[in-house]
Amino acid sequence: MASKKKVGGAAEPTPKELIRYYREMLLIRRFEEKAGQLYGMGLINGFCHLYIGQEAVVVGMQAVAGPADSCITSYRDHGHMLVCGMDPKGVMAELTGRAGGYSRGKGGSMHMFSKEKRFYGGHGIVGAQVPLGAGLGFAHKYTKDGGVAHVYCGDGAVNQGQVYESFNMASLWKLPVVFVIENNKYAMGTSSARHAAGQELYKRGDAYGIPGEPVNGMSIIAVREAAARALEHARSGQGPYILEMNTYRYRGHSMSDPAKYRSKEEVTRMREQHDPIDQMKEKLLADGLITEDGLKEIDRDVKAVVTEAAEFSQTSPEPDVSELWTDILIEA
Amino acid sequence: MPIQVLMPALSPTMTEGKLANWLKAEGDSVKAGEVLAEIETDKATMEFEAAEDGVLGKILVAAGTEGVAVNTPIALILADGEDASALSSAPAPAAAAPTAAAPVAAAAPAAVPMAPAAPDEKVYTSFKRQTVREALRDAMAEEMRTDPKVFLLGEEVAQYQGAYKVSQGLLEEFGAERVIDTPITEMGFAGLACGAGYAGLKPIVEFMTMNFSMQAIDHVINSAAKTLYMSGGQLECSIVFRGPNGAASRVGAQHSQDYASWYAHCPGLKVLAPWSAADAKGLLKAAIRDPNPVVFLENELLYGQSFDVPDDPDFVLPIGRAKIERAGTHVTITAYSRMVQVALDAAELLKAEGIEAEVINLRSIRPLDIATIVASVKKTNRIVSLEEGWPVAGIGSEIAAVMMEHAFDWLDAPVVRVAGADVPMPYAANLEKLALPQPNQVADAARAVCYRR
CATH class of the missing domain: 3.40.50.920 (Rossmann fold)
Incomplete structure (x- = not known):
């Protein structure tokens, strides 16, 4: 497979766009830090998987998304929702299980949706979102709405059989789908060296004739470029495309994971040398696109949004007890 | 005013823990994200990070203390520009997170309440003789004619005309975009169909037999049945999973199972099991129109049997009504x-x-x-x-x-x-x-x- 062939491409991002990407990444980072704090205070319970470190992936993909595109991912989903335009208040209130949450408190961290923003979850079964996402692509093709499905999964999910069932159908039927493998190097606590035969996950579509490429997932610029290429390929009727985003999560798999399977040095090195937000900040300053004061203003701004979301998530009431019995079936 | 650091909950089940070790001393400056302490939960020893920049002003709970309740203040952090004198003005402990109060139970007397009776079946006067196979085919064709969002996919449903010839003639009438031969990939195509359902299409998924739906049951239950509830009523999935169920004749253990009780167990699904050709036609039309996921259990031995079917273009049966x-x-x-x-x-x-x-x-x-x-x-x-x-x-x-x-x-x-x-x-x-x-x-x-x- 000509896995590294580059076709299409994105126009150079404008200064305004670059600043927007910075802000979006920062919003995810601060939102997730706050979620971690609320978890620590016992306000968020159960499973909670933070996206800290991986921000450039979804921001870069969404930067070049088309107006009809849809998005689906696994349970590490807070960042995807924020960048798809969902209200941080509604997302945080779902994390605290309140009536003001996107699922009115009935879904939780892993199960949120917004039909309006074409965000289709939020799925808790590793790999299950991949055929579901192929189905979103099928619907784009069936309705000819010009959209592409952005289907995210982790490096752990690519060992699930249904991922290959989806690759096969998506390629066979030339479905407009971009499969985004967010390779954060660990399937929960098992490193990719220990779980994947062959470390080049972007080649996992070779047998199905799906082009793939590895991408520096810590660089928003690299992600954006590759995303534009992949989306153009899928949108033009040539079928699916695989992007392997090499990224890193700084936190454990979920809140109760002490992450003893990797060294402190490894985490520190990624944080200090490859952080997507720090890199972007340096670029903005070096290119003279923003001043220190401008950055501080964004900081304040983002902090205010997150604070407001956190406050809403604590003042919004728990769902009414009658909600236990609603939304099971639609009355025909 | 100094910032209180509270004992964190670091696992879904933690109510108290041991403050194993402080990694910062009083007077040390700390940055958000830096590890302050190590805390033993009921599951593991976890690192606990600072949430704010500042100086560790005072340690309130010594290293080695066991049984520290979640939300107990364990340290004070001085913000930029504050000195140690601020420590005396530390606020009283913040209110802890609300412990889940015993909710007032919503009334549900019997485990299975008696649902209000479904509407009565209409009375029909004109009938035609049809096999169950033909009735199922007609039901799909009629619904596909009226609703362009309805499509059929499954193994051998198109060119082969159905492994049991149920979809005979549908490819010819509706074309390959709406009558779709899938690879033998039950989990994959069931999941794909659910995704298409989320996007507003109305898939009919044919399992060559319901025995093979076990390969796909995660999508039938986790992806189709539960999504409306998990989304707070936002995301519907109108989909029919149909195919022959139960024993046929001499096909052995793996091809002779009845799934009625498996699927009937799950809230969020409707489960139908027709007997006659009239049942088959009226219920399948209702299933396709229904906005919810429906499991439709047919029987191979019935496909060739003939019954009277109401000869009326509007014939449909109510779901939830026995005969x-x-x-x-x-x-x-x-x-x-x-x-x-x-x-x-x-x-x-x-x-x-x-x-x-x-x-x-x-x-x-x-x-x-x-x-x-x-x-x-x-x-x-x-x-x-x-x-x-x-x-x-x-x-x-x-x-x-x-x-x-x-x-x-x-x-x-x-x-x-x-x-x-x-x-x-x-x-x-x-x-x-x-x-x-x-x-x-x-x-x-x-x-x-x-x-x-």
Whole structure:
């Protein structure tokens, strides 16, 4: 497979766009830090998987998304929702299980949706979102709405059989789908060296004739470029495309994971040398696109949004007890 | 004012923990994200990070302290520009997170409440003779003609015209965009169909047999049935999963299972099991129109059987309504799918002995038409449940429980279950016959509840 062939491409991002990407990444980072704090205070319970470190992936993909595109991912989903335009208040209130949450408190961290923003979850079964996402692509093709499905999964999910069932159908039927493998190097606590035969996950579509490429997932610029290429390929009727985003999560798999399977040095090195937000900040300053004061203003701004979301998530009431019995079936 | 650092909850079940070790000393400056302390939870030793920049002003809980409750203040952090004198003005401990108060239970007296009766079936006067196979095909074709969002996918449904010829002629009429041959990839195409359902299409998924739906059951339940609830009512999935269910003839254990009780267990699904061609057509049309996921259990042995079907373009049956196939006064027999015929045959045996059995064709397994069954039992005071599936946690178990909840005072005899033998289906002809309920067994059960044996 000509896995590294580059076709299409994105126009150079404008200064305004670059600043927007910075802000979006920062919003995810601060939102997730706050979620971690609320978890620590016992306000968020159960499973909670933070996206800290991986921000450039979804921001870069969404930067070049088309107006009809849809998005689906696994349970590490807070960042995807924020960048798809969902209200941080509604997302945080779902994390605290309140009536003001996107699922009115009935879904939780892993199960949120917004039909309006074409965000289709939020799925808790590793790999299950991949055929579901192929189905979103099928619907784009069936309705000819010009959209592409952005289907995210982790490096752990690519060992699930249904991922290959989806690759096969998506390629066979030339479905407009971009499969985004967010390779954060660990399937929960098992490193990719220990779980994947062959470390080049972007080649996992070779047998199905799906082009793939590895991408520096810590660089928003690299992600954006590759995303534009992949989306153009899928949108033009040539079928699916695989992007392997090499990224890193700084936190454990979920809140109760002490992450003893990797060294402190490894985490520190990624944080200090490859952080997507720090890199972007340096670029903005070096290119003279923003001043220190401008950055501080964004900081304040983002902090205010997150604070407001956190406050809403604590003042919004728990769902009414009658909600236990609603939304099971639609009355025909 | 100094910032209070509270003992964090670091696992879903943690209520207290041990403050194992401080990694910062009083007077050290800390940055957000830096590790302050190590805390032993009920699961592991976790690093605890600072949330704010500042200086660690005072440690309130010493290293090595066990049993520190979540949300206890453990340290004070001085913000930029604050000095140690600020420590005396530390605020009182913040209110802890609300512990889940015992909620006032929403009323749900019986485990399975009696649903309001579904609307009555319309009365039809003109009929045509059709096989179940043709009725199913017509149901799909009619719905596909009226709703462009409806499409059919599955193994061999298009060019081969259906492994059991149920989709005969559909490819020709609707084309390859709407009648889609899939690879043999049940989990994949069931998941794909659910995703298309999320996006607003109305897929009909044909499993070559429901036995293969076990490969895809995660999507039927986790992706289709639960999503409306998990999304707070936002995301619907209108989809039909259909195919032959239960035993055919001499196909062995892996191809001879009844899934009625498996799927009926799950909230968020509707489960239908037609017997006649009229059932098949009217219920499949209703299933396709329904905005919810529907599991539609057909039977291979019925495909070639002919019945009268209402000859009316608007013919459709209500979901959740059973049909009394034979009226009687002495004993009620409930059955679904092919077992309805077995129950009718048993009723003929009983008639010769002066026992008039009332045979109820359940049609809908979930929701179950409890009202019709209860009304019948109030008349007969006796009930036998018949199914092809295994007895343990089967549909008969459900009916027995429902009778205890809703008709206990009307029963003159204990409920009796007749079910398939509690064994994997054998291949040998004589053993297979023994594994499936026969009319004489049903008649025996009816005699027993009538104390006529």
